[in-house]
Amino acid sequence: MLTDITIGQYFPGQSFLHRMDPRMKIGLLFMWIVAIFVFDSQVSYGIFTASAILLALCSRVPILTLAKSIKPLWMILVFTLLIHMCGTPGEVWFHIFVFDFTREGFIQGFHICLRLALLIFLSSLLTFTTSPLELTDAMESLLSPFKCIGLPAHELAMMMSIALRFVPTLIEETDKIMKAQQSRGVNFESGNVLKRLSNLVPILVPLFISAFRRADELAMAMEARCYRGGEGRTRMKELKIRTLDYGACAGTVLLIAVLVVLKVEGI
Amino acid sequence: MTVHGDGYMSFIEIKDLTHIYHAGQENAKEALSKVSINVEKGEFVAVLGENGCGKSTLAKHINALLLPTDGCCIVDGMDTNDVTKVWDIRQQVGMVFQNPDNQIIASVVEEDVAFGPENLGIPRDEIKKRVDEALKAVDMERYRAFAPHLLSGGQKQRVAIAGALAMHTKCLVLDEPTAMLDPKGRSEVMSAVKKLNKEQGITIIYITHFMEEAAEADRVIVMEKGKIFAEGKPQEIFARVDDLKRLRLDVPLASAIAWNLKKQGIYIPDGIVQEEELVEALCQLK
Numbered sequence: 001m002l003t004d005i006t007i008g009q010y011f012p013g014q015s016f017l018h019r020m021d022p023r024m025k026i027g028l029l030f031m032w033i034v035a036i037f038v039f040d041s042q043v044s045y046g047i048f049t050a051s052a053i054l055l056a057l058c059s060r061v062p063i064l065t066l067a068k069s070i071k072p073l074w075m076i077l078v079f080t081l082l083i084h085m086c087g088t089p090g091e092v093w094f095h096i097f098v099f100d101f102t103r104e105g106f107i108q109g110f111h112i113c114l115r116l117a118l119l120i121f122l123s124s125l126l127t128f129t130t131s132p133l134e135l136t137d138a139m140e141s142l143l144s145p146f147k148c149i150g151l152p153a154h155e156l157a158m159m160m161s162i163a164l165r166f167v168p169t170l171i172e173e174t175d176k177i178m179k180a181q182q183s184r185g186v187n188f189e190s191g192n193v194l195k196r197l198s199n200l201v202p203i204l205v206p207l208f209i210s211a212f213r214r215a216d217e218l219a220m221a222m223e224a225r226c227y228r229g230g231e232g233r234t235r236m237k238e239l240k241i242r243t244l245d246y247g248a249c250a251g252t253v254l255l256i257a258v259l260v261v262l263k264v265e266g267i
Numbered sequence: 268m269t270v271h272g273d274g275y276m277s278f279i280e281i282k283d284l285t286h287i288y289h290a291g292q293e294n295a296k297e298a299l300s301k302v303s304i305n306v307e308k309g310e311f312v313a314v315l316g317e318n319g320c321g322k323s324t325l326a327k328h329i330n331a332l333l334l335p336t337d338g339c340c341i342v343d344g345m346d347t348n349d350v351t352k353v354w355d356i357r358q359q360v361g362m363v364f365q366n367p368d369n370q371i372i373a374s375v376v377e378e379d380v381a382f383g384p385e386n387l388g389i390p391r392d393e394i395k396k397r398v399d400e401a402l403k404a405v406d407m408e409r410y411r412a413f414a415p416h417l418l419s420g421g422q423k424q425r426v427a428i429a430g431a432l433a434m435h436t437k438c439l440v441l442d443e444p445t446a447m448l449d450p451k452g453r454s455e456v457m458s459a460v461k462k463l464n465k466e467q468g469i470t471i472i473y474i475t476h477f478m479e480e481a482a483e484a485d486r487v488i489v490m491e492k493g494k495i496f497a498e499g500k501p502q503e504i505f506a507r508v509d510d511l512k513r514l515r516l517d518v519p520l521a522s523a524i525a526w527n528l529k530k531q532g533i534y535i536p537d538g539i540v541q542e543e544e545l546v547e548a549l550c551q552l553k
Contacts, residue, residue, distance in 0.1 A: 025522050133374055165374040168416040214369045221370035222363040225430060226354050226386040234396040236381040 010131045017059045017129040018242055024245040028252050029126050039259045045114055051255065052121055053096035061128045061204055071126035083110030136160045141239055147148045154230025166214070177203050195209055219232060276344055277305035278438065278470055279329060283338035286324050290336050296350035298324040300493045301338065308437070311461075311480035316490035317515055322474045325490070328525065329472065342431045357456065358387060361431020363441040367423035376426050377402070377411040377419070394433075395443040401429040404467070405459045421452025425459050432463070436468045438470040446476060457483065478505070478519045482540040489514065502538030521545040
């Protein structure tokens with residue numbers, strides 16, 4: 001019952017977004033985020049929204065799946081909108097209790113919400129089109145310049161990838177332990193919150209013990225295979241920036257150039 | 268055991284090896300005491316013994332995962348006590364452990380096989396070549412893009428063997444590799460190991476509980492309480508049914524039947540280990 005959980009929200013595919021170098025994707029996402037904060041005219045928001053939708057269509061990830069990524073945020077969005085509506089002075093639309101809801105407030109709130117939604121949408125587009133493994137490799141590569149100030153880039157990436165490797169194994173194990181406990185009469189499905197939480201203890205304790213044992217054995221297996229940290233290590237698969245990535249980069253630069261021109265022209 | 272003069276060394280020479288866990292503390296426990304073993308290049312040695320008799324401790328010494336409290340362990344002329352040689356020794360001696368899940372490091376089969384050579388700093392093209400060869404040697408090429416948790420136990424153990432092969436090890440130490448597998452997985456692993464021993468001349472040290480597996484070896488070593496109890500060809504060892512029973516070890520079914528028949532006064536030749544041999548002997552009866 002637990003075994004059908006997927007790690008992250010990777011949606012396998014062959015689109016150009018899937019095939020891009022993960023480092024370039026992360027870099028470009030960063031540029032887009034900065035741009036969304038810098039260029040705040042109505043026209044630029046229009047351009048951002050249009051390009052985000054275009055990218056989503058290109059990725060071939062179902063729009064509904066993508067839209068769900070914003071779902072956890074809707075409360076914050078609505079709240080932001082309301083706060084702005086009653087907090088901004090201007091032409092009063094309607095009046096509830098002691099609050100005045102203004103037109104200007106609505107426009108400003110809408111902008112902020114759109115900005116937030118775009119940020120989330122674009123970031124999830126990254127995680128939808130990049131497997132966790134690629135993300136880990138990209139992280140190691142992007143953080144490696146900071147090694148000189150003592151950031152353990154390789155170790156962090158190795159930890160992440162081992163964690164990812166063991167997610168299915170530990171899920172399987174949790175399932176086994178739960179069944180073993182259920183067969184002895186533990187009820188995980190009913191009772192109040194406190195009762196249910198206390199029922200988790202007999203699952204977590206054996207799970208932790210076995211995870212520590214696994215870690216011990218894994219460390220030994222890694223040592224037996226000559227693992228001695230990131231130094232002097234080569235990789236079989238290396239990330240490569242290709243024409244496709246330069247193309248995407250050029251596209252982003254062009255977009256930003258257009259936005260700069262618009263801003264300078266004051267449109 | 269052969270004694271060599273004039274500077275000849277066996278591939279693995281273990282001399283008076285003693286290992287004490289938590290040495291000097293209250294809970295000190297002697298796991299091995301004065302064990303001496305020589306293993307020649309290309310040999311297939313099986314190690315038998317009860318739980319806690321020091322088999323795994325012995326295995327970990329060959330790979331320098333544990334260092335001797337006393338005595339020494341020399342692999343291909345390199346002493347495991349020599350810290351500068353540790354990585355060379357580990358490259359020469361590949362280890363396969365009991366739990367297949369706890370020795371696969373990467374989330375994709377081929378990347379796991381590449382883990383060893385990557386650690387050795389081998390160039391990329393060479394790694395790819397080695398991964399191909401290693402997966403082929405254990406008949407797992409079809410699964411190179413699989414996630415390890417989708418494989419069966421026997422397949423996972425073969426991936427672990429491939430991981431050692433990709434480092435171009437000369438010797439494989441397998442520590443109860445089949446203890447957690449079903450019969451199908453057991454025979455898969457066993458035939459992969461035998462093939463590597465025959466075709467590539469890889470030295471095998473195979474620790475096991477299964478007598479049928481030990482019967483396939485060139486030489487069997489039986490351990491008891493940190494000491495070597497007996498050593499010899501499988502035929503010689505499995506003829507000592509009384510001794511093995513005292514150590515709470517099984518004998519292969521064929522040996523057990525032969526021994527019982529002999530006790531009943533029926534003439535059966537000594538040294539029967541394989542079923543075919545027993546059938547042969549029974550057909551010779553008049």
